[in-house]
Amino acid sequence: MSTAEFVVVANRLPVDRGADGEFKHSPGGLVAALEPVMKRTDGAWVGWAGQPDLTLDPFEFDGMLLVPVALSADDVELYYEGMSNDTFWPLYHDVISPPRYRRLWWETYVEVNRRFAEAAASVVSEGGTVWVQDYQLQLVPKMLRELRPDLxxxxxxxxxxxxxxxxxxxxxxxxxxxxxxxxxxxxFQRVADAGNFTRSIRRLFHYETRASGIRIPQEDGSTRVALAKAFPISIDVDAYVELARRPEVQARAAEIRESLGNPKRILLGVDRLDYTKGIRHRLKAFGELLHDERVNVEDVTLVQVASPSRERVEAYMQLRDEIELTVGRINGDFDTMGHTAIRYLHQGYPREEMVALYLAADVMLVTALRDGMNLVAKEYVASRIDNRGVLVLSEFAGAADELGMALRVNPHDIGSLKDTIERAITMPGAEQGRRMRSLRRRVIENDVDAWSRSFLDALARVRADSRAQGTR
Structure with missing residues (x-):
């Protein structure tokens, strides 16, 4: 098998396998973020192909070497659905849902992480670079260092x-x-997250942390310095701008408004169906605005896209039932023959349709209770080439650190959330333009290329420093 100087290791490969056995690009945010880097570097990507009990040899796809890691049905249940998404996910999102701790989940997590580390070690060139992605693979960096200290x-x-x-x-x-x-x-996404990490290191290991550096004692008596800091992720802005300029996408946006009865204002929520996203809080606030007659169903419609997520995890099944019951009640109380209060869509859509939705929406509601970044907020801003539209953004989303001209809100405060939605609905065009131009400047300047370059530049500096000191 050929080797690569640069290797990405992620839970999933950047492709999906169709029923016909053919592979196509997968639509996830991580793929969109890393694909430009992979194409620049002719790198390799290590990950699971997305189907249990599927064993595949490494293969080339669109200029990348893809290295599949096989997972059994038990692995998926214990490592992914269990440890990753029923332990780490709720724990790291401030215990919004109670995490569960199962020793069998942990043992499988360790074993699967070792499999990913071994796959990466087998494909990366001598002295190469490996970039490990996300909470499913938190043990891989140490395992890789033990397998390949040259990396x-x-x-x-x-x-x-x-x-x-x-x-x-x-x-x-x-x-x-x-x-x-x-x-x-x-x-990390936010300065606060990096700070939480380094404080945990100090509490549990008593290692010295100075600025962003962690001094880690080595077995030979030397000290290695690791860098822990914020690198806020972003999106491929050019791709969204190009789509927003297409006449057919703009025509589709007009069709969407027409299909909703041409209300004066369209509110939009786009989320994975997840308890961290604040969908329930958003629906409650909108339902109360209708009940209080502060908005009228003929003038204002909420479109809620809730793409399926972790459908075999109990907390997600309960959430779906609760949200669909709430939507049904609100629509039953306020729908007319010609207008629907909430258009609820439990499905995913291609990027072209999402950009048409962004163009159709007057107000984007991002009410996450806790979110590492939230790229939907940035996608909406990038798509608004007309410098119109209002972004309502939770202060608990990482994007709030960067997008200061959004209307920030505490989604737990339903009264304030209602006031903010009403303010967004009635915001004059001049204020919309002033805010959106500022938001767009920020997103355009800090796009996905800037994110990847800043991270990889930091890696290169650490590499150069360690070689100068003779530690690698």
């Missing part, structure tokens, strides 16, 4: 990292931190 290793954490008071619940808290400290650069 430069980066890790990026796409979700929040919790304060020590919450993180300390984890029975395997030291093992996870040791796994992450195997990386030369550990990246």
């Amino acid at each position: 430069t290793i980066g890790y990026f954490h796409h979700i929040p990292f919790p304060a020590y008071g919450l993180y300390s619940q984890l029975p395997w808290r030291k093992q996870v931190l040791e796994g992450l400290m195997g990386a030369d650069v550990i990246g």
Whole structure:
């Protein structure tokens, strides 16, 4: 098998396998973020192909070497649905839903992480660079360092990292931190997340942390310095701008408005169906606005896209039932023959349709209770080439650190959320333009290329420093 100088390791490969056995690009945010980097570097991507009990040899796809890691049905249940999404996900999102701790889940998580590390070690060139992605693979950096001490290793954490008071619940808290400290650069979405991580290191290991550096003692008596800091992720802005300019996409946006009865204002929510996204809070606020007659169903419609997510995890099944019951009640109370209060869409859509929705929507509602970044907020801003539209943004989303001209809101405060939605609906065009131009400047300047360059530049500096000091 050929080797690559640059290797990405992620839970999923950047492709989906259709019923005909053919592969096509998968639509996820991580893929969109990393694809430009992969094409620039002719790199390799290690990940699961998305189907249990599927064993595939490495293969070429669109200029990338893809290295599949096989997962059994038990692996998917225990490592992915269990440890990753029923333990780490709720714990790292401030215990919005109670995390569950199962020793069998952890044992499988360790074994699967080792499989990913071994696959990456087998494909990366001597002295190469490996970039590990996200919470499903937190043990891989240390395992890789043990297998291949010649490598430069980066890790990026796409979700929040919790304060020590919450993180300390984890029975395997030291093992996870040791796994992450195997990386030369550990990246987070927000400064606060990097701070939570380094405070946990100090509490549990008493290592010295100065600025963004963590001084990690080595077995030979030397000290290795790992960098832990914020690298806020972004989107491929040009792709959204290009779609927003297409006449057929603009025509589709007009069709969407027409199909909704041409209301004066369209509110839009776009989320995975997840309890961290604040969908229930958004629906409650909108329902109360209708009940209080502060908005009228003939003038204002909410479109809620809730793409399917983790449908075999109990908490997600309960959430879907609750949201669909709420939507049904609100629509039953307020729909007319010609207008629907909430158009609820439990499905995913291609990027072209999403951009048409962004163009059709007067107000974008991002009411996450906790979110590492939230790229939907940035996609909406990038798509608004007319410099119109209003972004209502939760202060608990990572994007709030960057998008200061959005209408920020605490989604737990339903009264304030109602007031903010009403303000967004009635905002004059001049104020919309002033805010949106500022938001667009920020998103355009800090696009996905800027994100990847900043992270990889930090990795290169660490590599150069360690070679100068003779530690690698």
